Amino acid sequence: MWPRAFAGLIAGLFVAxxxxxxxxxxxxxxxxxxxxxxxxxxxxxxxxxxxxxxxFRSGARAWGVMGACAIGGFLLLWLLRLSGVVQ
Incomplete structure (x- = not known):
């Protein structure tokens, strides 16, 4: 339970x-x-x-999926900025 809670607090911060x-x-x-x-x-x-x-069933899976979503979101933000679509 605690690993999922920390994934929600820390990785969830970056997803949000x-x-x-x-x-x-x-x-x-x-x-x-x-x-x-x-x-x-x-x-x-x-x-x-x-x-x-x-x-998620386990804390590791929560960390993995939420971390991947956060990295994907920030990568998308970086690509949008790099392409000049946003300023």
Whole structure:
């Protein structure tokens, strides 16, 4: 139970941060207009990620899947910035 809880708290933080970054960058217009709503949505997203961690059978699987999702999210943010789609 504790490994899944820590996966939800730590890896879930990065999953929520990646989703928040995508939510701030992807709508049309300047990202500054979407900053406050995406920051308000960060805490509920983090809580959802923490609950999601308990759907896995083991802590290792929770860490693996949630870590891969976080890395994928930040990789997508980096690729969007590198390609010039977002500023």
């Amino acid at each position: 941060a990646a989703i928040t970054g995508l939510a701030a960058w992807l709508p049309p217009g300047p990202w500054a207009f979407a900053l406050v709503p995406s920051l308000i949505a960060f805490i509920p997203l983090w809580m959802l990620a923490a609950v999601w961690a308990f759907s």
